[in-house]
Amino acid sequence: MSRFFSARHASLVPYTPGEQPQIPITAKLNTNESPYPPSEGVARAITGEIGKLQLYNDPECTALRKAAAKYYGVAPDELLAVNGSDDALLFAFIAFGDRDRPMAFPDLTYGFYSVYADFLHIPAHVIPLREDFSIDPEDYMGLGENVVFANPNAPTGRALAPGEIGRIAASNPDRVVIVDEAYVDFGWESCVPLTREYDNLLVVQTFSKSRSMAGARLGFAIGNRELIRDMNTVKYSTDPYNVNRMTQAAGIAAFAENDY
Numbered sequence: 134m135s136r137f138f139s140a141r142h143a144s145l146v147p148y149t150p151g152e153q154p155q156i157p158i159t160a161k162l163n164t165n166e167s168p169y170p171p172s173e174g175v176a177r178a179i180t181g182e183i184g185k186l187q188l189y190n191d192p193e194c195t196a197l198r199k200a201a202a203k204y205y206g207v208a209p210d211e212l213l214a215v216n217g218s219d220d221a222l223l224f225a226f227i228a229f230g231d232r233d234r235p236m237a238f239p240d241l242t243y244g245f246y247s248v249y250a251d252f253l254h255i256p257a258h259v260i261p262l263r264e265d266f267s268i269d270p271e272d273y274m275g276l277g278e279n280v281v282f283a284n285p286n287a288p289t290g291r292a293l294a295p296g297e298i299g300r301i302a303a304s305n306p307d308r309v310v311i312v313d314e315a316y317v318d319f320g321w322e323s324c325v326p327l328t329r330e331y332d333n334l335l336v337v338q339t340f341s342k343s344r345s346m347a348g349a350r351l352g353f354a355i356g357n358r359e360l361i362r363d364m365n366t367v368k369y370s371t372d373p374y375n376v377n378r379m380t381q382a383a384g385i386a387a388f389a390e391n392d393y
């Protein structure tokens with residue numbers, strides 16, 4: 134730490150990204166990347182942007198959000214495109230957490246939640262998993278705190294039914310319940326439809342895993358338009374051009390080739 138480093142961050146322990154070895158590897162499991170490249174349509178879409186790199190990207194991601202809205206079955210203002218889902222999680226922690234609005238999450242879960250909580254001085258309420266590594270939904274009922282977990286959870290692979298998550302949202306109506314669906318495409322039911330029922334439910338998805346696009350950095354946050362508006366306030370106060378031109382085009386192509 135240099136003598137210039139803000140005292141506010143003095144005790145910060147940063148997240149350690151999974152190792153990216155500089156030698157060719159066929160199947161890389163430590164960060165759950167796909168061994169397969171994205172579709173040819175995605176590659177073409179990226180190439181098509183090269184001649185336009187002198188121009189700023191659309192900060193609203195208009196065309197991408199339109200494609201995403203169609204896929205997720207929500208309105209374009211009920212979702213936000215982000216620079217990987219970590220970006221959405223950061224925006225949500227900034228928007229909805231503070232000293233008086235703790236974040237509750239399980240031990241174990243995705244390691245970044247505790248880092249963001251520390252960084253932003255949001256009290257973390259860590260709740261142990263059950264003996265069998267599952268989350269007990271009863272532990273989260275009526276907490277009066279924000280809640281965040283991955284579903285299916287990481288690294289346990291155990292999932293809660295959307296109905297149980299709906300009950301958690303209903304019992305914490307004055308706080309936000311964030312569901313990180315990084316692995317949902319591999320075989321679980323998404324909570325996206327429930328975001329229309331619960332105005333405090335925010336679902337985060339990523340193109341890093343199931344869409345083979347980890348290096349492109351693309352994710353989405355889906356929720357009530359008021360929640361999305363708050364996240365946009367944070368985005369436009371920090372990083373309005375967070376989803377670059379090539380990634381926007383790649384995302385549209387990936388939605389168009391969903392079967393791939």
Ligand SMILES: *Cc1c(COP(=O)(O)O)cnc(C)c1O
Nearest residue numbers: 217218219243283287315339341
């Ligand atoms: C990989 C992963 C993320 C981060 O995804 P990016 O979109 O690449 O930022 C978030 N949450 C969980 C549970 C993950 O496994």
